[in-house]
Amino acid sequence: MIIKGAAMTGKNEKVNSYEMAKKQVDIAAKYLDLDPGSIQKLKHTKRELIVHFPVQMDDGNVRVFTGYRVQHNVARGPAKGGIRYHPSVDLDEVRALSMWMTWKAAVVNIPFGGAKGGVQCNPKEMSLHEIEHLTRRFTWEISLMLGPEQDIPAPDVYTNPQVMAWIMDTFSILKGYSVPGVVTGKPIELGGSAGRFEATGRGVVTTSLEAMKTLRMSMEGARVAIQGCGNVGGVAATHFDRLGAKVIAISDSQKGILCERGLDVKRALDYKAKYKCFVCESKDETEITNEELLELKCDVLVPAAIENQITEKNAPRIKAKIIVEGANGPTTPEADEILDDKGIFLVPDILANAGGVTVSYFEWVQNLQELIWSEEEVMDRLTRIMQKGFKEVSEISLSKKIPMRAAALVLGIGRVAEASRLRGIYP
Numbered sequence: 001m002i003i004k005g006a007a008m009t010g011k012n013e014k015v016n017s018y019e020m021a022k023k024q025v026d027i028a029a030k031y032l033d034l035d036p037g038s039i040q041k042l043k044h045t046k047r048e049l050i051v052h053f054p055v056q057m058d059d060g061n062v063r064v065f066t067g068y069r070v071q072h073n074v075a076r077g078p079a080k081g082g083i084r085y086h087p088s089v090d091l092d093e094v095r096a097l098s099m100w101m102t103w104k105a106a107v108v109n110i111p112f113g114g115a116k117g118g119v120q121c122n123p124k125e126m127s128l129h130e131i132e133h134l135t136r137r138f139t140w141e142i143s144l145m146l147g148p149e150q151d152i153p154a155p156d157v158y159t160n161p162q163v164m165a166w167i168m169d170t171f172s173i174l175k176g177y178s179v180p181g182v183v184t185g186k187p188i189e190l191g192g193s194a195g196r197f198e199a200t201g202r203g204v205v206t207t208s209l210e211a212m213k214t215l216r217m218s219m220e221g222a223r224v225a226i227q228g229c230g231n232v233g234g235v236a237a238t239h240f241d242r243l244g245a246k247v248i249a250i251s252d253s254q255k256g257i258l259c260e261r262g263l264d265v266k267r268a269l270d271y272k273a274k275y276k277c278f279v280c281e282s283k284d285e286t287e288i289t290n291e292e293l294l295e296l297k298c299d300v301l302v303p304a305a306i307e308n309q310i311t312e313k314n315a316p317r318i319k320a321k322i323i324v325e326g327a328n329g330p331t332t333p334e335a336d337e338i339l340d341d342k343g344i345f346l347v348p349d350i351l352a353n354a355g356g357v358t359v360s361y362f363e364w365v366q367n368l369q370e371l372i373w374s375e376e377e378v379m380d381r382l383t384r385i386m387q388k389g390f391k392e393v394s395e396i397s398l399s400k401k402i403p404m405r406a407a408a409l410v411l412g413i414g415r416v417a418e419a420s421r422l423r424g425i426y427p
């Protein structure tokens with residue numbers, strides 16, 4: 001039986017991400033002076049659109065796809081959040097992801113609310129033409145919710161700058177003029193920002209560095225394991241490597257490779273880009289499963305794939321000193337408790353992967369003001385925002401004696417609740 005909104009874990013049990021996200025609101029509410037009505041509002045999404053739409057496939061047949069766009073909360077600004085193409089996308093997953101976007105923007109104090117979208121499909125089995133047709137029709141279907149002042153999509157799992165270009169083009173055709181500010185993560189040639197592609201992975205590394213400073217650990221020679229090697233995992237691996245860490249393992253949805261003395265990251269990622277899989281290229285390298293990767297003895301573990309990868313089942317076997325959540329929702333609340341008891345320092349998703357929404361905000365600002373910032377300017381601002389976010393979350397964690405996740409939720413949810421209180425209820 002498939003539970004709605006459930007992501008498969010490595011051990012085949014299923015967890016409902018939306019239920020997990022609502023539990024996190026309860027955790028933060030214990031430390032915030034919120035009335036029951038406010039808590040109820042924060043647990044609900046604001047708008048949900050489900051669309052079923054036809055796409056003409058390359059073989060001439062028509063297939064109907066189901067897509068979603070959900071806006072969770074817009075108290076602090078326009079809704080912002082990625083679009084995901086994946087077979088397991090459903091309403092509860094998109095709801096959870098939209099809620100996490102709201103808290104994330106608030107943790108790094110970016111003036112956005114939270115949204116998310118997705119289409120239930122398997123892009124690995126589709127041609128580029130089919131993905132373009134699906135993207136353009138999906139954009140048309142949800143266009144009533146989109147706009148630079150309303151709701152601004154970005155890339156997520158199995159979507160990329162090209163998909164953003166098609167969304168921007170379709171929306172612009174509907175309007176009759178170019179609207180670059182309707183999406184972020186676009187190609188630079190269409191108004192994308194320098195540094196946006198690297199932003200989330202770079203933010204993961206910045207927060208890893210801050211966590212290592214806290215624990216008086218050095219980046220030089222640190223053993224790093226990364227689950228997932230897409231935009232977030234791939235960029236993070238490259239940057240860890242540049243800073244002198246030893247990336248000992250990396251994976252994709254099929255399998256991973258392990259090299260105790262440190263992988264040749266560039267060679268591994270180049271091979272993956274060319275042949276769509278990893279292969280052991282020397283006798284020091286061995287194949288491992290995604291489950292084994294998570295349980296490796298390492299200094300920093302970066303889950304950078306999908307939700308619900310660290311659960312109560314495998315948490316007791318996790319040996320990392322620090323976990324930095326590149327993915328959204330990779331750890332269940334039950335696993336959180338186990339990791340905390342084991343003394344593992346966890347940098348939660350709504351802080352660790354906030355680099356993406358931060359540079360998306362820079363891209364949106366540049367589009368609206370018709371400015372172009374240099375990569376140095378973008379990276380400098382990104383680093384400062386990520387360091388400030390880490391410091392603010394750490395201070396709450398220390399003063400309230402709570403784990404970093406609870407502290408980040410207190411900061412993010414607290415800011416959203418205060419914005420909602422100040423705006424009041426209409427009419």
Ligand code: NAD
Binds near residue numbers: 353
């Ligand atoms: P991507 O599509 O570029 O890469 C996803 C990676 O995960 C791929 O390497 C894929 O092989 C792997 N993967 C997929 N299913 C897997 C499974 N069952 N087990 C192990 N690996 C699996 O996506 P991305 O943009 O890098 O996003 C990764 C995660 O980071 C997602 O949770 C996403 O929501 C989150 N995130 C992304 C951004 C961003 O800017 N792209 C920002 C914030 C958070």
